Amino acid sequence: MNVARLNMSHGDHASHKxxxxLVKECNEQSNKDNVIAIMLDTKGPEVRSGDLPQPINLECGQEFTFTIRRGVGTADCVSVNYDDFVNDVEPGDMLLVDGGMMSFLVKSKTEESVKCEVVDGGELKSRRHLNVRGKSATLPSITEKDWEDIKFGVDNKVDFYAVSFVKDAQVVHELKNYLQSSGADIHVIVKIESADSIPNLHSIITASDGAMVARGDLGAELPIEEVPLLQEEIIRICRSMGKAVIVATNMLESMIVHPTPTRAEVSDIAIAVREGADAVMLSGETAHGKFPLKAVKVMHTVALRTEATILGGELPANLGKAFKNHMSEMFAYHATIMSNTLGTSIVVFTRTGFMAVLLSHYRPSGTVFAFTNDKRIQQRLALYQGVCPIYMEFTDDAETSFSNALTVLQKQGMVKEGEEVALVQGGRQPIWRIQSTHNIQVRKV
Structure with a gap:
């Protein structure tokens, strides 16, 4: 795994700490060949049903009521944690539980209750997630609880925030302003999962550092047949802007209870990788599933096998425009072409991570070994496709640093003696070069 996600919908600050x-302790191990970033996923404005003394079995055609009165949990009525729930729904709306595991048709409503008919029955448990098909709750994207969790993330120096139910770019700007005022270097990943976010996709992604295709709620608020098309579109937009993109939800859902995945799930992972995702994510499979390690291994194996079939270095339509840094982009693209032609890995030295992200954007066939003297940058680069971030103190002498880097790679078995590698220097902050120059060398280990 490359990133550990903390789901703030569950647990408390003590358990997340x-x-x-544990992740930080793991990252300190000197014999590890990868580093793990930490992503804090905000709960967001979730609408949930209340507590029930025991699960209720509901059948098609049965009447059932949702109420904004607190503490109700009977065989035919349950509370909802959102006071404006009654105002947000209308007769004829379809109410979904847990992304469609159960569904209810709204028949009528009063000042404090919504009366429904069960369309798809099942077992209703406590605190289930509720969506209205085609509508988003009129709640702020960042709640009071989220701000407390965000502060917890600042105090513990997480690498990313995944912000739930982002509807417009203003939410991203608000969070980034807070982080800047707090002196926190944390990147913001927007979760695209509400109907209201779709018309604002471009501005939301532009304001962010990356996006997550959160298919569960997206498929509940919008027709499910739209989800694969939106996944492809969101990945395309992120790739065109040089932003990281994650595909999430139900990727290996069957492995929560079974030791092997369905063939459709394997294809789902492969499709996300081929479409250009930087990362694919597990949720319940590792949070409470029976086979967490097997699920990670399946995802890893399928992603690697699929990546091996993808031809790198295709000429992007917006070459030199994604990062608003034409010279660096052109250099990274041609370094990728050179690496692919010679069949070499790439070694890049970076203080900010910028050149490593650029190289990842062009998807070289070989691994990008990104050496950095900043552990925060090392962890952040763990999210980007094809990048193996390595921490190393830089010396004042370029040759000594080159030699040290190749020694590290050889010791860890990442390159072999006699193998050629491409050494790349470029980007925003020169290390051993003049400001206006970029250079690439091919060295034999």
Whole structure:
């Protein structure tokens, strides 16, 4: 795995702190060949049903009521945690539980209750997630609880925030302004999962550092047949802007209870990789599934096998425009072409991570070994496709640093003696070069 996601919908700060400490301890191990970034996923304005003394079995055609009165949990009525729920729904709306595991047709409503008919029955449990098909709740994207969790992330120096139910770019600007005022270097990933976000996709993604295709709620608020088309579109937009993109939800859902995936799930991972996703994500499979390690191994194996079939270095339509830094982009693209032609890995030295992200954007066939003298940058680069970030103190002498880097790679078995590698220097902050120059060398290990 490359990123550990903390789902703030569950657990408390104490339990999440234990996970953070565990990841940091793991990252300190000197014999590890990869580093793990930490992503804090905000709960967001979720609408949930209340507590029930025991699960209720509901059948098609049965009447059932959702109420904004607190503490109700009977065989035919349950509370909802959102006071404006009644105002947000109308007769004829379809109400979905847990992304469609159960569905209810709204028949009528009063000042405090919504009366429904069960369309797709099942077992209703406590605190289930509720969506209205085609509508988003009129709640702020960042709630009071989210701000507390965001501050917790600042205090514990997480690498990314995944912000739930982002509807417009203003939310991203608000969070980034807060992070800047707090002196926090944390990147913002927007979760595209509400109907309201779709008309604002371009401005939302432009304001962010990347996006997550959160297919569960997206498929609940919009017709499910739209989800694969939106996944492809969101990946395309992120790729055109040079932003990281994650595909999430139900990727290996069957492995929560079974030791092997369905063939459709394997194809789902492969499609996300071929469409250009930087990362694919597991949720319940590793949070509470029976086979968490097997699920990670399946996802890893399928992604690697699929990546091996993808031809790198295709000429992008917006070459030199994605990052608003024409010279660096052109250099990264041609370094990629050179690396692919010679069949070499790429070694890049970076203080900001910028050149490593650029190289990842062009998807070289070989691994991008990104050496950095900043552990925060090392962890952040863990999200980007094809990048293996390595921490190393830089010396004042370029040759010594080159030699040290190749020694590290050889010791860890990442390159072999006699193998050629491409050494790349470019980007925003020169290390051993003049400001206006970029250079690439091919060296034999």
């Amino acid at each position: 234990k996970v953070i400490d």
